Amino acid sequence: MNDAGNGTGGNGATPTSAPAAGAEPVVVFEDVSIGFEQKPVLENISFQVHTGEMRILLGPAGVGKSVLLKLVNGLLRPDSGRIFVFGKEITAMREADLFELRGSIGTVFQEGALFDSLNVRDNVGYRLIEERLPDDEIDARAEEALRFVELDHTLDKFPSELSGGMRRRVAIARAIVTNPKLILYDSPTGGLDPITSTTIIQLVMKQRDVSHTSSLVVTHRIQDAFILAMHRFNRTTNQMEALPAHHTDPNTTFLMLHQGHLVFDGTTKELVHSNDAFIKEYIS
């Protein structure tokens, strides 16, 4: 299996991602630990996400993947360690300053987390409404984002009128409407049927290959992770297609959590050939 990336990662918690040449990391975790009610959840986590890179965070359910994602956009604060996003140390920032920073981060929550009292247009254009942009501009940008997820006919519908898959797609539209520099996906396919999951993964891939946005994708579905690593989005056919045999996407790399520790940080090839018993069992 050829990995076109220049990742040098392997087992262990060393921050060894596959950076684009000369690019400054978008996200840096330095020895981050967090616990709840005196129980450690994440311990000494260190890794980086570089510009244009997609990092897929794997791990069994309940290992702290969503917690890690919430640490990235400052929804949770670590007990120790430092987190840098776009070069700013968010662990030292006030909540009021974090609101501004979050304007450059799109987040897709586990169940979509759409505002159930707002229709699809207002959900997708929420941030634009908050910025008090003219209605015409909000309409145009919300429609454009919804067209990306192929749901531009649902503008006036409410979340309760949408299926689970459609809600996830609207959540993706809401996350990309402001063209963020970083997107966080929290189990975007969790609880969905295989066909809908593939549609969502295709959208995640489309965002990666068309907009080249840095992203951190949390999932416990290994098949979704490998689809992302071994396929690319074809703009001409508007479909994803498999990469040539033994090739993987160079900008897609992996992180794996186990029992609160980062047990893997590296490329697809390194993941597949890992000798770690847990990783072997997980990906088998």
Place this chain on the structure above:
Amino acid sequence: MALETIDAAAKRGVLALQDYALLSARAVSDLFRRPFYRSDIYMQADIIGVGSLPIVILTGFFLGGVLALQSAATLTQFGAAAFTGQLVSFSMIKEIGPVVTALMVSGRNASGMASELGSMMVTEQIDAMRALGTDPLKKLVMPRIVATVVMLFFLVIISDAVGISGGGFVSVFMLGQDSSQYFHTSYQSLEYPDVLQGLVKPIFFGFIIATIGCFYGMRTRGGTQGVGRSTTQAVVWSSILIIVCDFMISRFMIGIFGR
């Protein structure tokens, strides 16, 4: 073991009190920070104020009526039935109007706020709001506090007026008293400190209802069961605090004005 339990419970209590104080202080300070969510305040004022009007009118009218019924029966024994109006207006304006209206609004709106915000918490909508760069305290809590304080103030005035009218209705049509005597004694005996006392209370009660409702809503954990628990706690604690606060304000006002 028992000591550890008491220690943990005390720490939880102090922590909750600290969180409540912080939430209230931040929400109040958000009043002076941009953006100012005017339309959200109007919407909440409609839900809390206009929506509570029917129950406030109904309870106010029948409370005034029952006050007249009960007090007239006692006053007649002392040949003082003519003072029914005075007793009804005193009771309604100083105590029953503000307290009962606040308890009714608490039952309807503190629970509503706790369940609405609680549902948003458990479905990650509050996190989504924060992730989208909006401060939920500013967007959700501050408008509810402003709307509740302002609307409860007016609801209490309406309740007082309807309650005195209800007392008048019972006194005139059921007890056969003279209407002009009833209304004359009602307002003649009132003094500014009485009215002031009746108008200061809803400001504090409104603040208690909104902050307690939002506080329990914002700290909801544990799915639908957690939402139910928050709703119950919001109503229980806002009701308790309203009555405790009523005693403290009454004592304070009587201390200042002597009545």
